[in-house]
Amino acid sequence: MRQKITIKTIAKELGVSTSTVSKALKDSHEISADTKQKIQAYANLYNYKPNNLALQLRNQKTKLIGVILPKIVHHFFSTIIKGIEEVANERGYHIMVCFSNESFKKEYENLRVLSNGSVDGLIVSIANETMENKDFSQFKDLVSEEIPLVMIDRVVSDILCDKVVVDDVGGGYKATDYLLRTGCKRIALVTTPNHVSVSALRRQGYEKALIEHYIKSDTSIIVEIDEEENFNDQIAPIFNKDIDAILAVNEIYAAKCIKYAKAKGLEVPYDISVIGFTDGLISEYSSPSITSVAQHGFLMGKQAVDMLINHIENDSEDYKPKRNVISSDLIIRESTKTSS
Amino acid sequence: MRQKITIKTIAKELGVSTSTVSKALKDSHEISADTKQKIQAYANLYNYKPNNLALQLRNQKTKLIGVILPKIVHHFFSTIIKGIEEVANERGYHIMVCFSNESFKKEYENLRVLSNGSVDGLIVSIANETMENKDFSQFKDLVSEEIPLVMIDRVVSDILCDKVVVDDVGGGYKATDYLLRTGCKRIALVTTPNHVSVSALRRQGYEKALIEHYIKSDTSIIVEIDEEENFNDQIAPIFNKDIDAILAVNEIYAAKCIKYAKAKGLEVPYDISVIGFTDGLISEYSSPSITSVAQHGFLMGKQAVDMLINHIENDSEDYKPKRNVISSDLIIRESTKTSS
DNA sequence: TGTCAACACGAAACCGATTTCGTAGTGTTA
DNA sequence: TAACACTACGAAATCGGTTTCGTGTTGACA
Numbered sequence: 001m002r003q004k005i006t007i008k009t010i011a012k013e014l015g016v017s018t019s020t021v022s023k024a025l026k027d028s029h030e031i032s033a034d035t036k037q038k039i040q041a042y043a044n045l046y047n048y049k050p051n052n053l054a055l056q057l058r059n060q061k062t063k064l065i066g067v068i069l070p071k072i073v074h075h076f077f078s079t080i081i082k083g084i085e086e087v088a089n090e091r092g093y094h095i096m097v098c099f100s101n102e103s104f105k106k107e108y109e110n111l112r113v114l115s116n117g118s119v120d121g122l123i124v125s126i127a128n129e130t131m132e133n134k135d136f137s138q139f140k141d142l143v144s145e146e147i148p149l150v151m152i153d154r155v156v157s158d159i160l161c162d163k164v165v166v167d168d169v170g171g172g173y174k175a176t177d178y179l180l181r182t183g184c185k186r187i188a189l190v191t192t193p194n195h196v197s198v199s200a201l202r203r204q205g206y207e208k209a210l211i212e213h214y215i216k217s218d219t220s221i222i223v224e225i226d227e228e229e230n231f232n233d234q235i236a237p238i239f240n241k242d243i244d245a246i247l248a249v250n251e252i253y254a255a256k257c258i259k260y261a262k263a264k265g266l267e268v269p270y271d272i273s274v275i276g277f278t279d280g281l282i283s284e285y286s287s288p289s290i291t292s293v294a295q296h297g298f299l300m301g302k303q304a305v306d307m308l309i310n311h312i313e314n315d316s317e318d319y320k321p322k323r324n325v326i327s328s329d330l331i332i333r334e335s336t337k338t339s340s
Numbered sequence: 341m342r343q344k345i346t347i348k349t350i351a352k353e354l355g356v357s358t359s360t361v362s363k364a365l366k367d368s369h370e371i372s373a374d375t376k377q378k379i380q381a382y383a384n385l386y387n388y389k390p391n392n393l394a395l396q397l398r399n400q401k402t403k404l405i406g407v408i409l410p411k412i413v414h415h416f417f418s419t420i421i422k423g424i425e426e427v428a429n430e431r432g433y434h435i436m437v438c439f440s441n442e443s444f445k446k447e448y449e450n451l452r453v454l455s456n457g458s459v460d461g462l463i464v465s466i467a468n469e470t471m472e473n474k475d476f477s478q479f480k481d482l483v484s485e486e487i488p489l490v491m492i493d494r495v496v497s498d499i500l501c502d503k504v505v506v507d508d509v510g511g512g513y514k515a516t517d518y519l520l521r522t523g524c525k526r527i528a529l530v531t532t533p534n535h536v537s538v539s540a541l542r543r544q545g546y547e548k549a550l551i552e553h554y555i556k557s558d559t560s561i562i563v564e565i566d567e568e569e570n571f572n573d574q575i576a577p578i579f580n581k582d583i584d585a586i587l588a589v590n591e592i593y594a595a596k597c598i599k600y601a602k603a604k605g606l607e608v609p610y611d612i613s614v615i616g617f618t619d620g621l622i623s624e625y626s627s628p629s630i631t632s633v634a635q636h637g638f639l640m641g642k643q644a645v646d647m648l649i650n651h652i653e654n655d656s657e658d659y660k661p662k663r664n665v666i667s668s669d670l671i672i673r674e675s676t677k678t679s680s
Numbered sequence: 681t682g683t684c685a686a687c688a689c690g691a692a693a694c695c696g697a698t699t700t701c702g703t704a705g706t707g708t709t710a
Numbered sequence: 711t712a713a714c715a716c717t718a719c720g721a722a723a724t725c726g727g728t729t730t731c732g733t734g735t736t737g738a739c740a
Contacts, residue, residue, distance in 0.1 A: 004457075004485075004726095006725095006727080007726065007727060007728095008727090016689080016690085017689070017690045017691075018690090018726090018727080018728095019689075019690060019691080019692090019728080019729080019730095020688085020689055020690070022727070022728060022729085023728090023729090026728090029687095030688065030689075031688070031689075032687080032688060032689090035688080035689085047481070047485075049455070049456050049457075050456065050726080050727065051397075051456065051457045051725085051726050051727065052453075052456040052457045052458045053393060053396050053397045053458070053725085053726075053727090054397060054725075054727040054728090055726085055727065055728085056393050056695095057391075057393045057394055057397050057695050057696070057697090057725090057726085057727080058694075058695050058726085058727060058728055058729095059695085059727095059728090060695070062393065064436075071422075072418050072421050072422050072425070073418045073419050073422055074418075075413065075621075078412050078413045078414075078418050079413050081412050081437070082411075082412050082413055082439070085412070085437070085438065089438075089446075094436055094438065094453065094454075094458075095436065095437060095438075096434055096435065096436050096437075097421070097425070097435060097436075097437045098425065098429075098434065098435075099422070099425055106429075113392075113434065114434075115389070116389050116390065116391065116392040117344075117389075117391045117392045117393050117696095118392045118434075141387070145344075145387075251625075252621070252625060255625035255626070255627075256625065258627060262627055280621070281415075281592070281620070281621060281622050282621050282622055282625050282626065285591075285592060285595035285596065285599070285622050285626060286595070286622065286625060286627060287595075287598060287599045287602055287626060287627065346695095346696060346697080347696065347697065347698095348696075348697090356719075356720085357719070357720045358696085358697080358698095358720090359698080359699080359700095359719075359720060359721080359722095360718085360719060362697070362698060362699085363698090363699090363719090366698090370717080370718065370719075371718070371719075372717080372718060372719090375718080375719085390696080390697065391695090391696050391697065393695085393696075393697090394695075394697035394698090394725090395696085395697060395698085396725095397695090397696085397697080397724095397725050397726070397727095398696085398697055398698055398699095398724075399697095399698090399725085400725070457726090681740100682739105682740090683738100683740085684737105684738090684739090684740105685736100685737090685738085685739105686735105686736085686737085686738100687734105687735085687736080687737100688733105688734095688736105689732105689733090689734090689735105690731105690732085690733085690734105691730105691731090691732080691733100692729100692730090692731090692732100693728100693729085693731100694727100694728085694729085694730105695726105695728095696725105697724100697725095698723100698724085698725095699722100699724085700721105700722090700723080700724100701720105701721090701722090701723100702719105702720085702721080702722100703718105703719090703720085703721100704717105704718095704719090704720100705716105705717085705718090705719105706715100706716085706717080706718105707714100707715085707716085707717100708713100708714085708715080708716095709712100709713085709714080709715100710711100710712090710713085710714100
């Protein structure tokens with residue numbers, strides 16, 4: 001990079017001290033109008049910009065927020081980022097984004113680097129691998145170092161920090177309840193293995209709704225997809241079980257189920273209703289469009305960063321962790337019958 | 341934040357100088373084994389981490405790359421980010437992500453902040469608004485300040501920096517050519533206003549293919565969507581023009597066209613073929629799945645960051661700008677006939 | 681004419697590291 | 711014993727700003 005112009009350069013060039021330059025650029029009353037004018041003109045001419053690093057070091061704050069998410073090519077997570085970035089910008093912050101790719105090691109590495117003073121606070125959604133091996137020590141370290149932290153979506157309860165979560169139980173409940181109210185009797189559940197905490201919660205909601213309608217949940221129509229490659233082989237069995245509806249824990253599963261049903265000659269929603277989670281582009285634009293549980297990632301991002309910045313800028317000794325729950329709503333489209 | 345432990349703390353506590361501590365922590369031969377052991381043990385015990393800001397200021401490099409994109413909730417751009425982040429991490433960098441939301445002002449603001457020494461280099465895809473008003477002065481400033489810059493996807497030719505672009509002309513050509521080869525005769529184009537540079541290029545490819553097949557392009561079957569709200573009203577006219585295929589400049593337009601065609605009782609692809617751009621989730625999971633032009637955003641991100649870091653780490657005086665073109669491929673799915 | 685306040689500016693400390701250079705103390709050698 | 715090398719460490723400069731405090735000059739007032 002070319003020789004940057006600094007306060008020192010200006011001071012030397014104009015034969016004044018660095019303090020004078022600094023004050024003049026801030027329009028301090030201590031400096032005479034003449035000198036100010038001269039310094040400001042010079043600074044403008046040579047396009048002087050104060051070095052951010054120096055300011056950050058001096059002020060002991062970076063106005064930067066670290067964000068660590070499991071993945072990015074995903075509607076829910078990208079809307080979260082959008083929400084975070086929007087509010088962060090409004091409040092004068094920028095964001096550093098990292099991805100764990102669901103890997104414990106990469107998450108650990110990112111946390112390590114970002115907690116070295118690079119950022120004023122962190123927003124994290126935990127990687128699946130970390131959820132499985134249950135090693136949360138690095139998060140506990142953050143808390144004990146008093147680095148402001150907000151956990152979103154995938155959270156663990158014994159870490160004392162702010163949290164924003166989706167009401168996944170409620171979402172599962174609402175979807176299942178809606179299917180039952182529109183006349184469905186046997187609702188299959190297409191989900192992921194249970195260690196994925198959000199799936200487990202959605203399943204709870206599903207089971208809760210069934211119970212309320214006096215229906216026994218039947219594990220033979222619940223599929224836990226382990227490898228996405230042979231998705232169709234894994235869901236095939238439930239189609240022989242007289243089902244008239246499917247609740248899928250994400251929109252890709254929902255779309256795949258619809259495709260499979262069509263291939264089997266079933267018509268959606270007349271022969272079979274389908275509801276997915278994650279109200280993304282697939283749900284909106286496929287045909288039939290898919291009824292789905294919206295999780296409001298945008299709102300989640302906004303709330304998370306608001307809590308974080310409040311924490312950062314509030315230097316009272318003891319901060320009481322808050323927990324926000326974002327309710328999930330059912331967006332009704334063409335893949336379900338209308339309530340009658 | 342709690343009182344952080346610094347080199348100074350350690351030095352005072354152990355009664356040595358800061359230089360000794362610094363050297364001991366780097367295992368310098370200048371320090372006796374005894375002293376080293378003592379200092380390292382102390383640092384470990386109190387979980388000392390060197391302050392990143394101080395290091396960045398000292399080393400005059402941040403190991404940070406600024407990324408400014410028009411939007412995030414979009415398959416193409418999110419894959420670009422993924423590509424950038426992956427290679428950046430491999431090479432020891434992190435990324436700061438900002439979004440312009442297609443706004444000139446926000447782009448300008450982001451550029452201003454990031455070029456203050458916060459990052460070692462920038463990757464930018466220009467906002468639509470900037471494309472329209474053609475004010476690229478801030479980019480020229482970056483170049484003259486010798487801040488490494490890579491422009492991706494939406495680029496302007498008279499800025500002397502590295503570039504990575506998609507072969508949009510080729511993509512438009514390949515798609516149109518394929519439609520013609522599979523028996524389509526009248527291919528409508530559903531596009532955006534022409535100032536969006538990528539749309540203009542895709543249209544060039546479309547027209548080139550028509551010419552090669554001795555077909556005159558007919559503006560009555562070309563629609564420039566201006567407001568997405570009444571999309572259907574805008575495309576309705578072309579359906580009365582005997583068309584047997586549609587080339588849409590993005591996957592949302594393609595999906596909406598398919599939906600509209602279905603509603604009109606047309607069957608895809610037997611009555612009408614459809615091809616979109618951006619090979620995202622919609623194309624893959626809707627039914628019928630949509631034949632589309634893949635733009636390889638992942639690859640684009642990887643190449644961009646590679647060029648950028650090469651530039652950053654190569655301090656030879658004159659850097660010659662490079663320009664990579666990523667070829668776009670046709671992914672054939674169910675919304676088009678098979679070639680026979 | 682002496683006193684004092686206001687003005688305009690500079691010196692120096694500071695943020696947290698790294699690194700160059702200097703030096704006290706010890707041991708070796710002629 | 712004088713000269714010298716080596717070990718182990720510290721002082722100080724540096725990165726680029728901000729901020730506190732001190733000070734020389736001026737003018738007003740008694």
